[in-house]
Amino acid sequence: MSKVKVAINGYGTIGKRVADAVFLQDDMEVIGISKTKPNFEARTAVLKGFPVYVPESSMDAFKKAGLPVAGTIEEMVKKADIVVDCTPGKIGITNKELYEKVGVKAIWQGGESKDVCSLSFNAEANYDQAYGADYARVVSCNTTGLCRAIYPLDQKYGVEKVRVTIVRRAGDPGDIKTGPVDALVLDPVKLPSHHGPDVKTIMPHINITSAAIKAPTTFMHLHVLNIKLKKECTVDDIKKLFVSRPRIKLISDGISSTAEIIEFGRDLGRSRNDMWESCVFKDSISIDDGELYFFQAIHQESDVIPENIDAIRAMTKLEKDNLKSIEKTNKALRKIGMDF
Amino acid sequence: MSKVKVAINGYGTIGKRVADAVFLQDDMEVIGISKTKPNFEARTAVLKGFPVYVPESSMDAFKKAGLPVAGTIEEMVKKADIVVDCTPGKIGITNKELYEKVGVKAIWQGGESKDVCSLSFNAEANYDQAYGADYARVVSCNTTGLCRAIYPLDQKYGVEKVRVTIVRRAGDPGDIKTGPVDALVLDPVKLPSHHGPDVKTIMPHINITSAAIKAPTTFMHLHVLNIKLKKECTVDDIKKLFVSRPRIKLISDGISSTAEIIEFGRDLGRSRNDMWESCVFKDSISIDDGELYFFQAIHQESDVIPENIDAIRAMTKLEKDNLKSIEKTNKALRKIGMDF
Structure with missing residues (x-):
């Protein structure tokens, strides 16, 4: 079975963690991340081998910093089955038009208003509602x-x-x-x-x-x-x-x-x-x-990360049973840290 | 060649890192760590598989917490070729009598007075002086x-x-x-x-x-x-x-x-x-x-860690050349984090 292609739009606190977590799963892959500034986070994305997509207006700055660019954000979105939008709160909604135009599924974070889409998501409480859905918002x-x-x-x-x-x-x-x-x-x-x-x-x-x-x-x-x-x-x-x-x-x-x-x-x-x-x-x-x-x-930086993975799995119909998805996600995360 | 047996006396900020760093080297091994309180650090030592040695007076508390104990601190010291003393500053010197009695080599940390032994150590500046030495103090x-x-x-x-x-x-x-x-x-x-x-x-x-x-x-x-x-x-x-x-x-x-x-x-x-x-x-x-x-x-928690590894290597005559030891240590540490 081919892996679900995931694009991560925004590579800050949440985005960089979602990218690492997707990378650890065997049923999905990171096809690209986006970044607007060529800072140390962009540097680590390159070190990790993630293709980095940037806005047209940032191309020169990345070139000057010696950081390779894979293309524009629109090009990234077009390659994806699903986009995890990890741009700063209230910015995510401005990307919805692009996702609709391209016809790609999308997940927003809790920093967006609940009105960004009709479905708010938590893996334990309402996974079923997200099964096959086009849009969802992982709550804060x-x-x-x-x-x-x-x-x-x-x-x-x-x-x-x-x-x-x-x-x-x-x-x-x-x-x-x-x-x-x-x-x-x-x-x-x-x-x-x-x-x-x-x-x-x-x-x-x-x-x-x-x-x-x-x-x-x-x-x-x-x-x-x-x-x-x-x-x-x-x-x-x-x-x-x-x-x-x-x-x-x-x-x-x-x-x-x-x-x-x-x-x-x-x-x-x-x-x-x-x-x-x-x-x-x-x-x-x-x-x-x-x-x-x-x-x-x-832990504000990480507790929503496995929820994003489960949301991807529900929306792309990789798994019907929420507890099976949760266990699969948890197991993969144990590769980057002991359980207790 | 048999590995150098290292005991880590004290498992706080420095000790737990020294234990992990020794564990990563191919020419030395952790034969035990010591801990006085059965807290979460003791729990992780057990999870990592390090034998945990405790003072007689702490045996009951560890038993009550469900944490297995390998023996007393003196028993640990007797099994070692070299002890890295990572007890709190000014406590380390009180252990010197034990190390002398047992006849084991010992390294102290910078929190001890420079008078704890005649040799202060930095891998780049004076590795040669530590070659074969019985005692050294890794500076702060x-x-x-x-x-x-x-x-x-x-x-x-x-x-x-x-x-x-x-x-x-x-x-x-x-x-x-x-x-x-x-x-x-x-x-x-x-x-x-x-x-x-x-x-x-x-x-x-x-x-x-x-x-x-x-x-x-x-x-x-x-x-x-x-x-x-x-x-x-x-x-x-x-x-x-x-x-x-x-x-x-x-x-x-x-x-x-x-x-x-x-x-x-x-x-x-x-x-x-x-x-x-x-x-x-x-x-x-x-x-x-x-x-x-x-x-x-x-980084106060970690910059002395590779220095401790190099001090072990010099004192136990595992390596004569400081730059070779430094490179070996650095390479092993790259297993727990990317270089840049």
Whole structure:
């Protein structure tokens, strides 16, 4: 069977990871990546052997930097079965016209409005809806993390109400422009934040409200979850349920911070220290006055990466069963880092 | 030929990296690592298959955490040809009695006083002195970085005077105790800092003075170097000289910060994003009023790792020629990350 041809439009935090993850799968291949600036990320794309496509206006800059160019972005898109759009938020929608003109399938990221296409995607909760679809949007890192926790709880115990406080990392580790350096920023002041409603694009029936704060850190987001379930259960029931899920990891071994989770990722030999699983702090799981509480950390740079792979597999009809796709993706990712 | 048996006493920031680096060499092997607490680092040591030795007093805690123990630290030391002591600074010297009693060779890190043994080590500058030696101290990350730059400049052009300002990272990324969060700390107030004198433990004839400041960042140290050379040369001469050195990398491709260097390390697939080379900012190299200036970034977690490997090779007489050992070490490290 010939491999599905994947183009990655945009090669920043998400794009470079999607490219590496596609490269690791045996049923799809990277036919090209796009980049606008000839910086160190473009250099590593060349070192890795990915064909680099650039806008006409960037051709000279790449030539000057000694970086080989394979063609224009339109030429790349025409060669693809599916494009993963990893351009910066709100830019992705401006590429839709090109994808429609060429007649190529496309995946956008959570930074785009939910209106970029009719389907929002999470591999565990609504894979079926994406089967054979032309367009989908993989929801944001935070929404992905929320769906991974809420979906199995809802399936097993029924969710009556979710209240979540999200303490967001302010910028990514390699970002030297975004602040703050020293402040806690209400994000936004007016409640609820967009995260709760975004979960409803995947699971419309969930009653959820969210508040978000931006903190001066780069490692991970941290969620404080309070969930009222419909059926009774114990702390051990929840631990067992979470252990059984393919994209939740229980964190223990003395770890009490996002910094130590990332250090654990480095020690595990994970590519770029990525922790693509939701990291639930095992000893934080508790039931108080009949309601479930726990902390989970979400690695903003990587948790959506396996979701993009599964979205490709669903949309191009490579696999009908979501759990089979998830396991195949997870297995391939283990080539770039130990499991635990 | 049987492999040299290496024990790593202490498995924190440096120890875990030394263990991985020894594991990658074909002429030495890890016979064990030691750890006092059953934390996530101990967990990864077990996952990697390293035999874990612990103090008597830690046996119960490891058993309770479900982490298998191979024996006591003294038992580990007795099995080794050479011990790399990576215990915290000022603790290493307290282990010397054990090493002397057992009659095993030992390497300490730069956190120990220069008086821990008579020999301080840098692979480029004084490998010969370590050939067959029983004890050596690999100088600190900053001193290593300074030696790598100053030694070739001194060999080729003669160094009349070095003035360096070191802006130090305050703590390592996984460290959740050390500050400051928001201050520039004179480190120390009284000049010069210890870094200049420490270079003299390797190259006693170098006239050097240093000042150090601690800044609230975790990625890397940054050196601002001003060097008065004895012979005239051009900026291009210096670039060519640095390119020719095995542990200096010229950094360009739009990078103007330590954050982007580490991001580059992540993209290169480096284990733990380690940049074990001195990272000289190519476009910063300049000559003003007859004196050389440049910036270099030093990855405090990893730049001494290859130096430890070369020290093992010299002390156990595996290799007489320092450049051959350096190249062998560098080549092995390329298995855990691309070169550029």
